[in-house]
Amino acid sequence: MSSDNIILSVRGLQKVYQSGRNRVHVLKGIDFDVTEGQIVALIGPSGVGKSTLLNIVGTLDRPTQGNLRIADTDVLEFDEPGLARFRNETIGFVFQFHHLLPEFTAIENVMMPGLIAGRSKAQLWQRAHGLLKEVGLEHRIEHRPGELSGGEMQRVAVARALMNNPRIVFADEPSGNLDISASKALHDLLWNLSRKHNRTFIIVTHNNELAREADKVLDIFDGRIKNEHMNQVI
Numbered sequence: 001m002s003s004d005n006i007i008l009s010v011r012g013l014q015k016v017y018q019s020g021r022n023r024v025h026v027l028k029g030i031d032f033d034v035t036e037g038q039i040v041a042l043i044g045p046s047g048v049g050k051s052t053l054l055n056i057v058g059t060l061d062r063p064t065q066g067n068l069r070i071a072d073t074d075v076l077e078f079d080e081p082g083l084a085r086f087r088n089e090t091i092g093f094v095f096q097f098h099h100l101l102p103e104f105t106a107i108e109n110v111m112m113p114g115l116i117a118g119r120s121k122a123q124l125w126q127r128a129h130g131l132l133k134e135v136g137l138e139h140r141i142e143h144r145p146g147e148l149s150g151g152e153m154q155r156v157a158v159a160r161a162l163m164n165n166p167r168i169v170f171a172d173e174p175s176g177n178l179d180i181s182a183s184k185a186l187h188d189l190l191w192n193l194s195r196k197h198n199r200t201f202i203i204v205t206h207n208n209e210l211a212r213e214a215d216k217v218l219d220i221f222d223g224r225i226k227n228e229h230m231n232q233v234i
């Protein structure tokens, strides 16, 4: 870890999608840094490239050009198996639709990233149980996703994202599918988890009010960061 605690560094990032004869230059040069423990909100109009950027910095997709360092590692140097291992150990994801496995219980879903990492089941159960308690779902651990509310499913997804104790969590409109009160509750949970554990979160949100509570806001427009500002620490 470098002394200035920069956990994510993006330089000159570009992304061009080529589909058929259509060439879409979505990201035209993105630069930013994220410090450990920061909550960063990514905002901007629909179609501007927020998910594209999140997927690239989250290592799920590759840029057409540019540099990306996460936890002092040049992640673009990895081959696919190396990247998959790094991602599993270092990064957590929460998506708009929870992507929980329907045939598994809440606690089994939370354990899944740890099982993939090859850790012992008994240990994983303890940690998953602790995480589900932390997200307020201790009483729902044996429920399958179909037996949970939308807000509860997203909380399970948050617990799963934290399972391998990631350095950084990426969330793409995690409350986009929830009503106002469930959305507020989910954001409060993410904020509390970040503050309590000094964990870094990068969150795409359409909700400008919630974005104002982030430490840093990146406003994307026409392939670039139109506006980057730090919010006051409350």
Ligand SMILES: Nc1ncnc2c1ncn2[C@@H]1O[C@H](COP(=O)(O)OP(=O)(O)OP(=O)(O)O)[C@@H](O)[C@H]1O
Residues within 6 Å of the ligand: 017, 018, 019, 024, 026, 044, 045, 046, 047, 048, 049, 050, 051, 052, 053
């Ligand atoms: N796989 C792809 N192939 C071609 N074009 C794509 C692909 N994925 C996204 N795009 C295009 O890139 C642009 C940015 O898409 P992206 O999903 O990143 O936007 P967004 O800011 O997340 O939008 P929203 O707020 O609606 O989720 C859009 O114009 C989209 O049509």
Ligand SMILES: [Mg+2]
Residues within 6 Å of the ligand: 050, 051, 052, 172
């Ligand atoms: Mg999107």
